[in-house]
Amino acid sequence: NAGVTQTxxxxxxxxxxxxxxxCAQDMNHNSMYWYRQDPGMGLRxxxxxxxxxxxxxxxxxxxxxxxxxxxREFSLRLESAAPSQTSVYFCASSExxxxxxxxxxxxxxxxxxx
Amino acid sequence: xxxxxxPDIHITVSEGASLELRCNYSYGATPYLFWYVQSPxxxxxxxxxxFSGDTLVQGIKGFEAEFKRSQSSFNLRKPSVHWSxxxxxxxxxxxxxxxxxxxxxxxxxxxxx
Numbered sequence: 001n002a003g004v005t006q007t008x009x010x011x012x013x014x015x016x017x018x019x020x021x022x023c024a025q026d027m028n029h030n031s032m033y034w035y036r037q038d039p040g041m042g043l044r045x046x047x048x049x050x051x052x053x054x055x056x057x058x059x060x061x062x063x064x065x066x067x068x069x070x071x072r073e074f075s076l077r078l079e080s081a082a083p084s085q086t087s088v089y090f091c092a093s094s095e096x097x098x099x100x101x102x103x104x105x106x107x108x109x110x111x112x113x114x
Numbered sequence: 115x116x117x118x119x120x121p122d123i124h125i126t127v128s129e130g131a132s133l134e135l136r137c138n139y140s141y142g143a144t145p146y147l148f149w150y151v152q153s154p155x156x157x158x159x160x161x162x163x164x165f166s167g168d169t170l171v172q173g174i175k176g177f178e179a180e181f182k183r184s185q186s187s188f189n190l191r192k193p194s195v196h197w198s199x200x201x202x203x204x205x206x207x208x209x210x211x212x213x214x215x216x217x218x219x220x221x222x223x224x225x226x227x
Contacts, residue, residue, distance in 0.1 A: 004157070033214065040123070040219050040220075041219060042204060042217035042219045042220055043158070043204070043217040044217075045214055048213065048214070050213075056213075058214075090157055090158070092157070092158075097213070098213060099146050099208030099209065099210070099212050099213065099214060099215055100146060100165065100208075102160055102163075103158075103160070103214075105157030105158045105159070106157050107155065107156055107157050108155075108156075108157055
């Protein structure tokens, strides 16, 4: 039982390049989330998926797109990377929806945009 | 909308000493309150949560937190810190209508041997 896995662990991009961050969970959870973590700012929600087939914007969605490929997988795409997107990205999942649901986090992807 | 403040950016304690990390929130009704821990290079892990009932909440790894409505606080405590407790700690607050909690900026705990 691996929990929540994320690939890649590290990535360096040049401004304007695109990439997809992958996330998978093996806990049969319904809800999945993408966050970014910047120094001194805590976690901010980019997008979430309450259930397979649905996605919704979070606090900071601009410059990102997501795909809930199936119940296990939730990917985050940067179409044209910008230096402001340098951050650590975390994927999370929860069995239920709403603020009371316990979220389980992956180890993160560290992204540097030059 | 709710907000959460962690006034201390860094806290340094000696191994074996007691620990208290502060968290204050702004919300009118009774909020949902959480503490998460992030070890170096890892994702966040839930330590404990408060929704209702007994205001003293026990969590994993020997941590506890107390909800004080009069002070709008939810401070995290541990009686004796171990070197492995060195990590980043995040307080989070949510309300019934929100989808996820709002996270504080985090407090970095440094443990001296």
